Amino acid sequence: MSAQSFGGRHELGQNFLADPAVIAAVCTAAGRTTGPLVELAAGDGALTIPLSRTGRPLTAVELDPRRARRLDRRTGEHVKVVHGDLLRHRLPDVPHTVVGNLPFHLTTATLRRLFRQPHWELAVLLVQWEVARRRAGIGGASQMTAAWWPWFEFAVPARVPAHAFRPRPAVDGGILVLTRRPEPLVEDRAEYQEFVREVFTGRGRGLGGILPRTGRLSVRAARTWLARQRLSPRALPRDLTAGQWASLWELAR
The missing domain is CATH 3.40.50.150 (Vaccinia Virus protein VP39)
Incomplete structure (x- = not known):
């Protein structure tokens, strides 16, 4: 050329x-x-x-x-x-x-x-x-x-x-x-994406503080989920995998 x-x-x-x-x-x-x-x-x-x-x-x-x-x-x-x-x-x-x-x-x-x-x-x-x-x-x-x-x-x-x-x-x-994906990991796209926005823009020092402020999870539920995922309460939204987002949404919806 x-x-x-x-x-x-x-x-x-x-x-x-x-x-x-x-x-x-x-x-x-x-x-x-x-x-x-x-x-x-x-x-x-x-x-x-x-x-x-x-x-x-x-x-x-x-x-x-x-x-x-x-x-x-x-x-x-x-x-x-x-x-x-x-x-x-x-x-x-x-x-x-x-x-x-x-x-x-x-x-x-x-x-x-x-x-x-x-x-x-x-x-x-x-x-x-x-x-x-x-x-x-x-x-x-x-x-x-x-x-x-x-x-x-x-x-x-x-x-x-x-x-x-x-x-x-x-x-x-x-x-x-x-x-x-042949099959999506979650349903209710609009609601899920609004949840993602809430988490990414939420206030708090890590997910341990952010998730309860969405009004969808209690402090205890958030910390229990993080522990099961082997994540620190100070982990950030960017640290989650696709599977973890799907799991979190199943808990929060």
Whole structure:
């Protein structure tokens, strides 16, 4: 690919993949499933072209009309290149896999939208390293992760150095893999997510103090649950696992 191809428009947040090993890793991760593929922020086709070689139906969404036209000329009939906004593109109504090298500044908005879409089974996304780490609960989970953990598994199989992109961003990236659980760990999504918000924003020195202030558990019940989970009363919401959130909600609901 020519150097000119990497001349990303910064207002679109474009940092194109240029490392064959990373490209192969993303394509391999997407290969865990069958059926249609949807690629978000296709750019110049660093992922589109190798994904198209699988023969699976592929829709590539790209905001830059010039790049979309150029990519359309390079792909076969089973690839549909769409000039459109990744935050507005309508995803298929059948099981599918989402792939994308996301503009870093759109990562959170993209995830929020994906979490509410019902039909995708797997998402393999290149995002900013710090976001990937937090979403997967490495070093502590974020409120967003805790809110959606009962419905999705999060994994980070690889850190992607900044030099793997052109233009080179100021920070590293990471491959974030989201897998929809066959069966959710909890029901009543709205109520559960409100509980997660209450816990993350609650006052107190650790969960031993925070949980009783939600009005859902007594001090004794909170401390008993923490002891059974082998957690200190000073443990924080970010320290809980997906299974522990599900267990806590079962007790608090």
